[in-house]
Amino acid sequence: MENKMKNKSIFKNKISIEETKMNVVSDIDFEKIGLDDFIINQRNILKKYIIDNPLFLKTLKPYKLKIKK
Numbered sequence: 001m002e003n004k005m006k007n008k009s010i011f012k013n014k015i016s017i018e019e020t021k022m023n024v025v026s027d028i029d030f031e032k033i034g035l036d037d038f039i040i041n042q043r044n045i046l047k048k049y050i051i052d053n054p055l056f057l058k059t060l061k062p063y064k065l066k067i068k069k
Contacts, residue, residue: 018043 008027015022017039024030050057 015039 009029010025010027011029012023012025013030015024015036017036020039020043022039024035030036056063
């Protein structure tokens with residue numbers, strides 16, 4: 001069996017955005033796809049959810065999501 005990764009580049013980087021810490025190893029250049037911006041956007045969604053549902057941040061028990069319609 002031929003190694004399909006033989007000619008591909010491997011991209012490695014550490015991402016640290018507030019409490020989010022990641023080691024990324026991929027055959028995709030995450031800088032080209034905007035991974036940092038994606039993480040920031042997801043963190044902002046989570047922060048907004050926590051503002052609206054502060055118990056979510058503090059509970060250690062399963063938490064039923066409250067979705068606004």
